[in-house]
Amino acid sequence: MAELVLLTAKECLPLREEVLHPGQPSEESIYPHDEDERSTHYGVCQRDKTLGVISMLHEPRGEVGEEMWRLRGLAVLPDQQGKGYGSMLMKTIQAIVGKRGSGLWAQVHMDVAGYCQKHGFVEQGEAFDLKGRGPHVLMTWRPKP
Numbered sequence: 839m840a841e842l843v844l845l846t847a848k849e850c851l852p853l854r855e856e857v858l859h860p861g862q863p864s865e866e867s868i869y870p871h872d873e874d875e876r877s878t879h880y881g882v883c884q885r886d887k888t889l890g891v892i893s894m895l896h897e898p899r900g901e902v903g904e905e906m907w908r909l910r911g912l913a914v915l916p917d918q919q920g921k922g923y924g925s926m927l928m929k930t931i932q933a934i935v936g937k938r939g940s941g942l943w944a945q946v947h948m949d950v951a952g953y954c955q956k957h958g959f960v961e962q963g964e965a966f967d968l969k970g971r972g973p974h975v976l977m978t979w980r981p982k983p
């Protein structure tokens with residue numbers, strides 16, 4: 839059975855590299871705020887194999903007010919997608935952030951905006967090109983009052 843585990847930022851790197859930044863220099867998978875003591879990283883693991891990861895970075899985004907935490911590095915191994923692991927990871931950080939009365943923000947590739955919408959995220963503003971990685975959009979999530 840797959841289990842939810844707490845990971846270090848370093849333990850997230852192999853999946854980030856494979857799923858999110860394939861063929862790019864490994865530094866692309868190291869994010870600012872990864873090592874902030876308030877940032878946390880979670881994984882779905884099965885028999886010591888990490889199947890999916892997510893990071894909740896302490897990176898307040900001033901102009902959207904109370905969205906204090908940045909969702910970054912959500913990645914599930916290609917052959918493990920569609921089994922609910924992404925949702926498990928997403929719901930985990932939403933539960934934590936929601937209890938703190940805060941919110942989340944993320945820069946989301948347009949291909950995944952629909953997935954984030956399913957999880958209650960709302961698009962903010964127009965799409966933009968992120969460092970040649972294609973169209974992205976800023977999305978935010980707040981817990982229901």
Ligand SMILES: CC(C)(COP(=O)(O)OP(=O)(O)OC[C@H]1O[C@@H](n2cnc3c(N)ncnc32)[C@H](O)[C@@H]1OP(=O)(O)O)[C@@H](O)C(=O)NCCC(=O)NCCS
Pocket residue numbers: 857858911912913914915918919920921922923924925926944945946947949950951952953954
């Ligand atoms: C996006 C991703 C994290 C989803 O994780 P997952 O474990 O495959 O997704 P889940 O099993 O939790 O959810 C599957 C559901 O989401 C839907 N879904 C999956 N990808 C989607 C997308 N890009 N847009 C809209 N819906 C999507 C599926 O159709 C399915 O819907 P259903 O429950 O109604 O059948 C995963 O596909 C992934 O790692 N993709 C590549 C990396 C990436 O884009 N990361 C997101 C960066 S913000």
